[in-house]
Amino acid sequence: MKNSCGALRASDEEKAVELAGWVNVRRDHGGLIFVDLRDRDGITQVVFAPDRASFSEAERLRHEDVIRVRGSVRRRPAGTENSKLPTGEIEVAVDELEVLNRSAVPPFQVNKDDDVDENLRMQYRYLDLRRGPLQHNLMLRHRIVKAMRDFFDERTFIEIETPMLIKSTPEGARDFLVPSRLHPGSFYALPQSPQLLKQILMIAGFGRYMQITRCMRDEDSRADRQTEFTQLDVELSFCTQEEVIEVMESCMRYVWKAALGVELPAFPRLSHAQAIATYGSDKPDLRFGLELQRVDEVFAQTEFAIFKSVLSADGAIIALRYPGGAALSRRDFDALVETAKQNGAKGMVWVALAPDGVKSSASKFIDESAVAKLREKAQAETGDAILLFADATDAALAVAGKMRNEVAERAGLRDPKTFAFAWITDFPLFEVDEATGKPAPSHHPFTAPADDQWTLLESDPFLMRAQHYDMVLNGYELGSGSIRIHKAEYQRKIFAMLGLSPEQVEDRFGFFLRALDYGAPPHGGMALGIDRIVMVAVGDANIRDVIAFPKNQLMRDVMMDAPSPVPEQLVRDLSLRIAPPKP
Numbered sequence: 001m002k003n004s005c006g007a008l009r010a011s012d013e014e015k016a017v018e019l020a021g022w023v024n025v026r027r028d029h030g031g032l033i034f035v036d037l038r039d040r041d042g043i044t045q046v047v048f049a050p051d052r053a054s055f056s057e058a059e060r061l062r063h064e065d066v067i068r069v070r071g072s073v074r075r076r077p078a079g080t081e082n083s084k085l086p087t088g089e090i091e092v093a094v095d096e097l098e099v100l101n102r103s104a105v106p107p108f109q110v111n112k113d114d115d116v117d118e119n120l121r122m123q124y125r126y127l128d129l130r131r132g133p134l135q136h137n138l139m140l141r142h143r144i145v146k147a148m149r150d151f152f153d154e155r156t157f158i159e160i161e162t163p164m165l166i167k168s169t170p171e172g173a174r175d176f177l178v179p180s181r182l183h184p185g186s187f188y189a190l191p192q193s194p195q196l197l198k199q200i201l202m203i204a205g206f207g208r209y210m211q212i213t214r215c216m217r218d219e220d221s222r223a224d225r226q227t228e229f230t231q232l233d234v235e236l237s238f239c240t241q242e243e244v245i246e247v248m249e250s251c252m253r254y255v256w257k258a259a260l261g262v263e264l265p266a267f268p269r270l271s272h273a274q275a276i277a278t279y280g281s282d283k284p285d286l287r288f289g290l291e292l293q294r295v296d297e298v299f300a301q302t303e304f305a306i307f308k309s310v311l312s313a314d315g316a317i318i319a320l321r322y323p324g325g326a327a328l329s330r331r332d333f334d335a336l337v338e339t340a341k342q343n344g345a346k347g348m349v350w351v352a353l354a355p356d357g358v359k360s361s362a363s364k365f366i367d368e369s370a371v372a373k374l375r376e377k378a379q380a381e382t383g384d385a386i387l388l389f390a391d392a393t394d395a396a397l398a399v400a401g402k403m404r405n406e407v408a409e410r411a412g413l414r415d416p417k418t419f420a421f422a423w424i425t426d427f428p429l430f431e432v433d434e435a436t437g438k439p440a441p442s443h444h445p446f447t448a449p450a451d452d453q454w455t456l457l458e459s460d461p462f463l464m465r466a467q468h469y470d471m472v473l474n475g476y477e478l479g480s481g482s483i484r485i486h487k488a489e490y491q492r493k494i495f496a497m498l499g500l501s502p503e504q505v506e507d508r509f510g511f512f513l514r515a516l517d518y519g520a521p522p523h524g525g526m527a528l529g530i531d532r533i534v535m536v537a538v539g540d541a542n543i544r545d546v547i548a549f550p551k552n553q554l555m556r557d558v559m560m561d562a563p564s565p566v567p568e569q570l571v572r573d574l575s576l577r578i579a580p581p582k583p
């Protein structure tokens with residue numbers, strides 16, 4: 001029977017073994033040939049001696065050839081052990097070698113974790129996946145997903161599959177469409193999430209549902225996002241927001257313990273308003289403090305024109321401490337101002353609390369007493385800098401929030417081995433749709449408002465709070481959930497509020513409203529992005545490095561070459577015609 005390349009130890013001495021795997025490295029010295037044989041479990045050194053028939057064959061082995069060897073385990077000679085390898089005390093003296101397949105010369109070294117152009121890695125994904133870090137990531141991913149399933153199974157949730165070809169039920173993004181051959185002119189949508197189907201499963205009486213499922217959103221790819229992603233999707237009946245939060249938090253605690261051996265503390269909770277005011281973000285990174293401070297009153301009498309005009313327009317001046325920032329040169333500060341501008345700032349004033357005196361980009365307007373007040377407010381010390389952002393309140397907070405992450409990164413405060421989870425609650429039910437100025441759901445239109453707030457729907461929709469909660473981790477939103485509207489009458493009110501005509505409502509959501517009419521229980525749930533969870537768990541990797549076959553940043557699968565044109569006949573069978581490219 002084949003042994004694993006990661007398992008043999010000194011206690012296996014003299015055992016007859018069979019190993020199979022890939023040639024990681026071949027070294028010829030002292031008349032012997034050494035091969036590091038690799039499989040997914042690890043590396044074992046195998047040795048070919050010149051008096052064996054296999055020797056001449058071994059001389060021709062090259063990187064990534066696939067071989068099988070039979071031989072016996074022996075201790076490595078004293079002084080040649082490799083303490084970095086779990087198998088480093090032993091080697092296998094080979095009696096028989098079988099070359100199972102040869103490999104072409106790889107386009108990059110599989111046995112080194114060198115930086116290789118990402119597109120090349122993706123084109124030869126099977127070689128990239130042989131490398132240690134990606135093997136590790138996918139194995140951790142397996143353990144995380146398994147722990148999730150175990151957790152929910154213990155809590156009597158059942159996994160139910162929902163279809164991939166569904167009706168478009170928009171969740172705020174663009175749908176991927178699949179033309180129907182049998183129904184010319186009609187389209188399926190690929191699910192952006194199983195939202196309505198899981199709600200219907202509650203109406204069907206399943207009570208506790210979970211699914212590890214793929215979701216598709218036709219968005220431009222972003223650094224921490226893929227258009228195709230995997231969600232842990234959960235829904236419960238007869239529950240409160242508190243119960244959903246308890247289940248999801250316990251799940252993550254269980255997963256971290258089972259997959260990473262880490263005990264997580266209880267997750268802190270922040271209201272949406274608190275998160276924005278304190279961190280300038282609804283997904284704050286809580287691995288570090290650096291709380292933002294509003295310092296309007298320090299400048300109440302200022303002659304500094306920019307601050308003056310912002311304050312007279314009811315804007316805000318936000319201060320951010322930059323630990324150790326006083327060491328920056330003027331040039332560094334200029335570059336930091338540019339970074340702030342790229343993050344949406346109109347400008348940025350800096351105050352450096354250098355040991356040899358205070359310096360500032362607005363020293364004329366920031367006197368000693370202002371410095372003392374700023375220092376106290378921002379809890380800054382000599383050696384730190386204070387960055388100031390002035391703008392309309394929301395805009396100033398948003399920029400300061402982004403710069404908080406930037407500063408933390410530079411100050412080395414974003415430790416990839418620290419996991420700071422948190423809950424953000426009390427989101428507004430609606431936000432302003434930038435394009436139309438009208439209300440748009442902050443989460444999705446199926447989210448229930450806080451108890452007793454229906455009366456505000458007509459009069460003051462923007463004041464309404466939602467029973468909507470997000471889980472965040474190290475500055476990433478892992479996912480959102482909500483208590484749902486379970487009465488058709490109220491669901492119709494929301495659709496009307498969002499400007500949908502009764503015909504549009506019937507066309508898009510008629511099936512769902514009918515389902516709500518047949519005894520829908522109160523219910524709620526949540527979905528968490530598994531790719532992101534794994535990405536943070538492995539220590540803030542690139543999201544593409546935790547997915548076996550990701551798309552590149554142009555949304556292409558460069559290994560398979562997708563998307564790609566198809567034979568014209570296939571397009572005609574779908575009753576479609578490809579329009580000439582736009583000029």
Ligand code: ASP
Binds near residue numbers: 171194195234526
């Ligand atoms: N369906 C939502 C999403 O994918 C999550 C939820 O409300 O359960 O973001």
